[in-house]
Amino acid sequence: MAECWQTLSSADEERLRAFLLKEILAQPARKIAAVWPLAGEVDLRPLCHAVSEVGRQVLLPETTSKGFPLIFRRWSPASAMISGRFGTLHPEGDIDVPDLILVPFLAFDRFGYRLGYGGGYYDRTLAALNVPAIGFGFSGQQIDSVPTGPYDVPLRTIVTECGIIRTDIPKPL
Numbered sequence: 001m002a003e004c005w006q007t008l009s010s011a012d013e014e015r016l017r018a019f020l021l022k023e024i025l026a027q028p029a030r031k032i033a034a035v036w037p038l039a040g041e042v043d044l045r046p047l048c049h050a051v052s053e054v055g056r057q058v059l060l061p062e063t064t065s066k067g068f069p070l071i072f073r074r075w076s077p078a079s080a081m082i083s084g085r086f087g088t089l090h091p092e093g094d095i096d097v098p099d100l101i102l103v104p105f106l107a108f109d110r111f112g113y114r115l116g117y118g119g120g121y122y123d124r125t126l127a128a129l130n131v132p133a134i135g136f137g138f139s140g141q142q143i144d145s146v147p148t149g150p151y152d153v154p155l156r157t158i159v160t161e162c163g164i165i166r167t168d169i170p171k172p173l
Helices: 010-025 045-053 121-129
Strands: 031-033 057-062 071-075 081-083 089-091 100-104 133-136 157-160 163-166
Touching: 010 045, 010 100, 010 133, 010 157, 010 163, 045 057, 057 089, 071 089, 100 121
Parallel strands: 031 057, 031 100, 100 133, 133 157
Antiparallel strands: 057 071, 081 089, 157 163
16 A cells, blocks of 8 residues: 555645545544644644534544543634643533544554554543544555554554555454
């Protein structure tokens, strides 16, 4: 799949968001946890607007203290954003629980394992909430094998600018 990736263009992001929206709309989830972008990340703000326009609730994470799962706050296009930990932004909205979580990564493999940003926030959040999750990023972030530990759980779906990847392949021991 990596051969599809060449540069991180606005067209790549647009394709990724289109595939992601298609996958979200195929799910029964009504409350979708997305992310507000940090520098260099996929910009999901247009996706947040599109999800909101079709009548689903968008939730954005608030980064909690180290060692705790993320909390999610309701977002709407009119929401005021406030600064959080590590340069993140989150809405002032009420806390809610998502039915589906969009998970960013630094790298992923074809088995659905991902490398995050090192804080373990999404690992703890996914374990605590036990809801479906979709990983997202660019195809150029795919590597042969992500190192895993006993608590790592693979994502069943990953979306890149090249399409939707189902990861039901068992990882070799």
